[in-house]
Amino acid sequence: MKVKFVSTSKKEKSQGFLQRSRNAILGAADAVRRVATRGAGAFVEETKRTEALVLTVDGMIWSGCSNGLLIQWDGNGNRLQDLTHHSSTVQCFCTFGTRIYVGYVSGIVQVLDLEGNLVAVWVSHSNPVLKLAVGNGYIFSLATHGGIRGWNLTSPGPIDSIIRSELADKELAYTRRDCFRILVGTWNVGQGRASQDALMSWLGSTASDVGIVVVGLQEVEMGAGFLAMSAAKETVGLEGSSVGQWWLDNIGKALDEGTTFERMGSRQLAGLLISLWVRKNLRAHVGDVDAGAVPCGFGRAIGNKGGVGLRIRVLDRIICFVNCHLAAHLEAVNRRNADFDHIFKSMVFSRSSHITAAAGVSTANQTLKGTNAVSANTEDSKPELSEADMVVFLGDFNYRLFGISYDEARDFVSQRSFDWLREKDQLRAEMKAGKVFQGMREALIRFPPTYKFERNQPGLGGYDSGEKKRIPAWCDRIIYRDNRVALVSDCSLECPIVSSIVQYEACMDVIESDHKPVRCKFNIQIAHVDRSVRREEFGEIIRTNEKVKSLLEESHYVPETIVSTNNIVLQNQDTSIVRITNRCMKEKAIFQVICEGQSTVKDDGESADYRPRGCHGFPRWLEVTPAAGIIKPDQFAEVSVHHEEFHTLEDFVDGIPQNWWCEDTRDKEVILVVIVQGSSSTEMKSHKIRVRHCFSAKAVRIESKLNTSRKNQAGSGNRSELRQQLSSSSETADEFRNSRKS
Numbered sequence: 088m089k090v091k092f093v094s095t096s097k098k099e100k101s102q103g104f105l106q107r108s109r110n111a112i113l114g115a116a117d118a119v120r121r122v123a124t125r126g127a128g129a130f131v132e133e134t135k136r137t138e139a140l141v142l143t144v145d146g147m148i149w150s151g152c153s154n155g156l157l158i159q160w161d162g163n164g165n166r167l168q169d170l171t172h173h174s175s176t177v178q179c180f181c182t183f184g185t186r187i188y189v190g191y192v193s194g195i196v197q198v199l200d201l202e203g204n205l206v207a208v209w210v211s212h213s214n215p216v217l218k219l220a221v222g223n224g225y226i227f228s229l230a231t232h233g234g235i236r237g238w239n240l241t242s243p244g245p246i247d248s249i250i251r252s253e254l255a256d257k258e259l260a261y262t263r264r265d266c267f268r269i270l271v272g273t274w275n276v277g278q279g280r281a282s283q284d285a286l287m288s289w290l291g292s293t294a295s296d297v298g299i300v301v302v303g304l305q306e307v308e309m310g311a312g313f314l315a316m317s318a319a320k321e322t323v324g325l326e327g328s329s330v331g332q333w334w335l336d337n338i339g340k341a342l343d344e345g346t347t348f349e350r351m352g353s354r355q356l357a358g359l360l361i362s363l364w365v366r367k368n369l370r371a372h373v374g375d376v377d378a379g380a381v382p383c384g385f386g387r388a389i390g391n392k393g394g395v396g397l398r399i400r401v402l403d404r405i406i407c408f409v410n411c412h413l414a415a416h417l418e419a420v421n422r423r424n425a426d427f428d429h430i431f432k433s434m435v436f437s438r439s440s441h442i443t444a445a446a447g448v449s450t451a452n453q454t455l456k457g458t459n460a461v462s463a464n465t466e467d468s469k470p471e472l473s474e475a476d477m478v479v480f481l482g483d484f485n486y487r488l489f490g491i492s493y494d495e496a497r498d499f500v501s502q503r504s505f506d507w508l509r510e511k512d513q514l515r516a517e518m519k520a521g522k523v524f525q526g527m528r529e530a531l532i533r534f535p536p537t538y539k540f541e542r543n544q545p546g547l548g549g550y551d552s553g554e555k556k557r558i559p560a561w562c563d564r565i566i567y568r569d570n571r572v573a574l575v576s577d578c579s580l581e582c583p584i585v586s587s588i589v590q591y592e593a594c595m596d597v598i599e600s601d602h603k604p605v606r607c608k609f610n611i612q613i614a615h616v617d618r619s620v621r622r623e624e625f626g627e628i629i630r631t632n633e634k635v636k637s638l639l640e641e642s643h644y645v646p647e648t649i650v651s652t653n654n655i656v657l658q659n660q661d662t663s664i665v666r667i668t669n670r671c672m673k674e675k676a677i678f679q680v681i682c683e684g685q686s687t688v689k690d691d692g693e694s695a696d697y698r699p700r701g702c703h704g705f706p707r708w709l710e711v712t713p714a715a716g717i718i719k720p721d722q723f724a725e726v727s728v729h730h731e732e733f734h735t736l737e738d739f740v741d742g743i744p745q746n747w748w749c750e751d752t753r754d755k756e757v758i759l760v761v762i763v764q765g766s767s768s769t770e771m772k773s774h775k776i777r778v779r780h781c782f783s784a785k786a787v788r789i790e791s792k793l794n795t796s797r798k799n800q801a802g803s804g805n806r807s808e809l810r811q812q813l814s815s816s817s818e819t820a821d822e823f824r825n826s827r828k829s
Contacts, residue, residue, distance in 0.1 A: 141180030143187060144677055144715050145201050151177025151189060159203060170203045181219035181226065183240060184677045184766040185717065188226055190216030196228055198242075207243045211236055213375045213400055224642065224769050232374070240767045241642050249635055253628045254621065261620040262580055265402055265613050267298035267369060268589065271565050273410065273481040274597075274604035275305040278358075279542070280333065283341065285597045289604045291341035293590070297608065298369040300348065301397070302338055303410030304360040305483045307331055309391065331355045335362055354378035354395045359482075361395045361410040375400040377436035379471075383413070383426045394430035394482070398475065402615040404583050407475040409434065411482035417558070420513055423485055424523045432470045476584045477611075479567045480524065483602065486514035487560040488536070496559045500535050500547060508536070512561060527568040530591035530607065537593050537603040538562040545598055565591065565607040578612040585612045643770045646671035648678070648718070648763045655778045657730040665726045665776065667761060669718040676718040677764045680711050680726060688754035688779065700757075707731070708780060709757060728759070730780055755780045 139151040147167070148160040155177060157170040175193035182188070186206065187199040194212040196219070199205060212230035220227050225237040239246055272290055281289075294300055308330050335353055342348045342364055349370055353362035359380075365373045377398045384391040396409040411430060414422035472478050488496055488511040499508050509515060509532060517523045536559035539551040551557045569586045570576075578585040590608040597604055629635055651666040669676040682705045686697040705711055710729040718724045761774040 138177050139180045141182050141187065143182050143201055144184065144679075144717060146713060146715070147201070149180060149187060149203075151180060153177070155191070157189070157199075157203065168203060172197055172199075172205050172208075176215075178216050179219050181221060183221045183226070183769075184764065185675065186240075188219050190219050190228060192216075194230065209238075221769060224639070239639075239642070240769070241638070244638075246635055246638050246642075249632065249638075250625065250628055253632065254624060257624045258580060261617045261624060263615055263617050264578055265372075265615070267611055267613075268296055269299045269301065269406075269479075269609040269611055270294055270297040270606060271301045271303075271408065271479055271481055271609065272604060272606040273303045273305075273483070273563050273565060275412070275483040275538075275563060275600060275602035276334075277306050277542075277600040277602065278309050279599050281337070281597070281599045283337065285594075285599055285604075286338055286341040288596055289341075289594045289606060290338065291343075293606065293608065294342055294348075298366045299373070299399075299401070300342055300364040301408045301479070301481070302362050302364075303395075303408070303481045304334060305410070305412040306358045307334060307355070307360050309358050327353075327355045331360050334360060338362070339364070351399070352376040352378060352397050354380055354397060356380040356382060356393055356395045357389065357391055359393060359395045359410055359412055361397055361408060363397050363399065363408065369401075372402050373399055379434045379436040381430045381433045383429055387429065392426060394434065396434050396436065396472075398436040398471075402613045404476045404613050404615065405474070406477045406479070406584070407434075407436075407472055408479045408481065409472070411480060411484060413483070413485045415485050417487045417489070420486070420517065424517060427480075427484075427523050431472055434470065434472055436471055477567065477569045477586065478527070479565065479609075480527070481565045481605075481607075483538075483562050484514060484564050485562050486512065486517070486564075487562070488558055489513055489516075491558065493556045493558050496536070497550060500550070500559055503535070505533060505535075514561070514564065524566050527566045529564065529566045530588040532561060532591070534591075534593040534605075535559070535595065536561050537605060539601045540598070540603065542601060543598050545596065547595075549598070551601070563593070563602055563605045565605060567609070578614045580614050580616065583614045586610065643765070643768045644674060645763060645765050645768060645770050645772050646674045646676040646718075646720075648676055648761075648772070648774070650761055650774045650776065653774070653776055655728055655776060657728070657778065657780045659782075660730055660732055662727055662729040663778075665728060665761075666723050667718060667726060667763075667774075668723040669720060672720050674720060675766045677716075677766060678718060678724065679715040679762045681714075681760050681762065682706065682709070683758040683760045683775070685755065685757045688756055694756055706755070706757060708755065709778065711759065726761075728776075728778060754782055 135156065136153045137150050138153055141149050143149060146162050148162070150158045150160065152158070153176045155171050155174045157172065157177065159167040159170070161167055172189075173191055173193070173195055175191040175195065177189060178192050179190040180187065181190075185201055187201065187203075189197045189199065190211070191197070192215040194210055194214055194216060196209055196211040196216060197205060198207040211228045212232070212234055214230040214232045214234070216228050217231050218229040220229075221240065224240055226240055226242075227235055227237045229235050241247075270290070270293060274289070290300065290302065308328060331353075335350065339345075339348075339350055344350055344364060348364040348366055350362060350364050351370075351373065353360065355361075361378075363376070375398075379396045379398070381394050382389055383393040392412050392414055394409050394411040396407055398405060398407045400406075409430065411427070413426040488508065491499075491508075491511045496508070499505075512532075514523070518527075518529075535547060538560050539557045540549040541551060541553075550559050567586065569584045570582045571585055572582075576582045576585065587610045588607065589610050590606070593603045593605045595603055629639075647670045649668050649670065651668075652663075655663045655665070657663060667676075667678055682700040682703075684697055684699045685706055686694040689695055700706075705714075708731055710727075710731045712727050712729075713724075714726075716724050756777060756779045759776040759778055761776065762771050763773065764771045
C-alpha cells in the first residue's frame with residue numbers, strides 16, 4: 088500500500104490555528120447570545136418592576152418603573168395611560184397641588200402636571216435622587232451621596248429668571264479656578280508582563296507633579312479561550328482577571344499607591360484594562376467614579392477589540408477617559424473609524440464592581456454593566472461622552488503609515504524626519520477629513536513610531552525585521568478635547584475646563600512588548616463654583632430684591648374658602664353633604680379633609696376618651712369622599728360625609744354581638760379638618776367640622792322626649808336638639824382635651 092505524505096506549510100498551519108480560534112470564539116459568542124436570549128424575558132420583566140408610587144390630589148395613582156415608564160391608574164385600579172419622559176429608573180415621587188415631581192436614578196428631576204405632561208426638567212444631582220419632599224415653599228431632593236438641593240415650588244417661573252440674572256451679575260464673587268496635572272499612559276503589552284523598572288520609567292518617574300494618573304492597557308490577555316470566557320463573564324455581570332489584577336497591583340507600586348496615590352476605579356473587558364489613581368491631597372475633590380465598556384470584536388460581541396472607560400467628577404466637572412483597541416491591518420481604516428464611532432455613541436457609564444466604595448454611593452439599579460446597557464442610548468439621545476466637560480481617548484488605535492515602504496519609513500525614523508512621516512499618518516488624514524475623533528485634537532508627535540518592535544531589543548534597531556516587516560507606525564495615541572470652542576478661550580464657568588499639553592512622548596527604552604508605551608501630561612484649569620459663597624449671594628437676593636419678595640408673597644397666597652356647615656349629626660347609614668366654596672376669582676384651591684381626633688359621648692352628653700387620629704385616617708364607621716381635590720376659581724366642591732355600617736354576619740351569632748365594636752352603643756364624635764392651600768404654596772388655612780354619630784336606639788328615646796306630632800317634624804326637631812347638645816358637648820370635649828394637655 089502506498090501512502091502519500093503531504094507536507095503542511097508554516098503559513099497553512101498558522102491559518103488553521105487562526106480558523107480554529109475564530110470558530111471557538113464565535114461558538115462561545117453564540118452560546119452567550121443563547122443564554123442572553125433565554126434570560127431576555129426575565130430581563131424585560133425586571134425593567135418593568137414598579138419602583139415608586141404616589142397618590143395625587145385628583146385621586147389618581149402614579150407608578151414608576153425601573154425602565155422609566157410612568158403609569159397612571161384611577162382609584163379602582165384601572166390603567167389609564169403609560170408615559171415615558173426619561174429612560175432612567177424612577178426612584179421616587181412627590182406630589183404637591185397640581186404638580187407631580189419625579190426623581191430618577193440618573194439624578195434628573197422632572198415636573199409633571201396631573202395629566203402627565205412634562206412641565207420642567209433639571210439635573211438635580213450627579214447621583215440617584217433618593218427622596219423628594221416639600222417644605223416651606225420649596226421642593227427638596229436628597230441624593231444617595233447625602234447632598235440636598237431645593238427649588239421654589241413656583242419653578243420654573245419668573246423668580247428663577249430674576250435670581251439667575253442676579254447671580255450671573257455676581258459670578259466673579261463665587262467663581263474659583265484651580266489647576267492640577269493629569270498623567271495619561273497607554274501601552275499594548277502584547278500579553279506580556281513588565282518589570283518594575285519599565286513601569287517606573289513609563290509612569291513612576293514622571294508622576295511626581297500630577298494629581299491624577301490614568302493608565303490604559305491593551306492585550307493584557309488574549310486567546311480564544313480567554314476571550315470566550317470573558318464574554319460569558321460579562322453576560323452575568325462579572326469582570327476582571329488575575330492577570331489584570333497583577334497589572335493594577337504593580338502599577339500601584341510604581342505610583343506609591345497607599346501613601347501618595349489612591350486607586351479609585353478600574354474596568355476590564357477581555358484584554359482591555361483602564362484604571363485611575365488620585366493623589367491623596369486631591370482626593371476630597373474627586374468622586375462619582377463610573378465605568379463603561381463597549382465590545383467591537385466579532386459582531387460587536389467580543390472584547391478583543393473595543394473600549395473601556397472611566398468617568399469621574401473633579402471639582403464638580405465631568406472628565407471621561409476611554410481606552411480603545413481598534414481594528415488592525417493597514418487597509419482597515421474604515422473599520423477603525425466605525426469602531427470609534429460605535430464606542431463613542433454606545434459608551435454608557437454605571438457603577439463598576441471595581442470602583443472604590445468611597446468614590447461614590449451605588450444602588451442596585453446601577454449595577455447593569457455598560458456592555459449590556461448599550462441600548463440605553465437611543466438614536467434621539469446624546470451620547471454620554473458628548474455631555475462631558477473633557478474627554479480623553481487613549482489606546483492602540485492601529486492607524487498606520489500609508490504610501491510609504493518599510494525601508495523608507497526606517498530611513499526617515501533614523502533621521503528623525505517626523506514632519507514628513509506625519510504627512511503619511513492615516514489618523515491625521517482621517518481626522519483632517521472629519522471622519523473620526525471629530526472635534527478632538529492631539530499634541531504634536533515628536534517621538535518615533537511606537538510599533539512594531541522585536542521584544543527585548545533596545546533602540547530603533549529593534550523595529551520588526553521578520554518575514555512580514557511591518558511598516559513602523561504611530562499606533563499608540565492619546566487624543567482629547569476640553570470645553571474650548573476656540574483655542575484661545577479663557578477658563579470660566581461657561582468654559583469650565585481648559586487644558587494644555589505639558590508632555591507627549593514614548594518610552595523607547597521599555598522593551599517588554601512589540602509596542603512602546605506612550606504618556607501624555609495635561610495641565611488642567613478648572614473653573615468651579617464656591618457653593619457656600621453662592622448660597623450667601625442667593626440668600627441676599629431673596630432678602631433684598633423687591634421683585635423677588637413680591638413674587639414670593641404672591642406665591643404664599645391661600646384662596647379664601649368657606650364651608651357650608653361646621654356641625655354634622657349622623658344616624659346609622661346617614662349621609663350629609665359639605666360644600667366647600669372657593670371665593671377667589673383667580674387661583675385654584677387645593678383641599679384635603681383629615682380626621683384630627685375622635686371621642687365618645689357619655690350618657691350625660693359629655694365627651695370623653697379623646698384620641699388624636701394623626702396619620703390613621705378616618706374611623707371605620709365614617710366615610711368621607713372625596714377626601715381631597717381641586718376647586719377652580721369661583722367654584723365649589725361637594726364632600727359626602729357618610730356613616731358606614733361595617734358589621735358582618737360573623738359579628739353576630741344568634742343576634743348576640745361577638746365583637747367589642749358591636750356592643751359599643753355610645754355616641755361618637757370626630758373633628759374633621761378641611762385644609763386649604765394654594766397651588767404653589769405650603770401656607771394653609773383650615774376649617775373644623777364636628778361630626779357626631781348618634782346611635783339609633785338613643786335617637787328613638789330622644790325623639791320620644793321631644794313630643795313632636797309628626798315624624799318628619801320630630802326628625803327635624805331631633806336634629807336641632809342634637810345640634811344644641813352637640814354645641815355644649817363640644818365645649819366639654821375642648822375642656823377635656825385641655826385637661827389632657829395640662
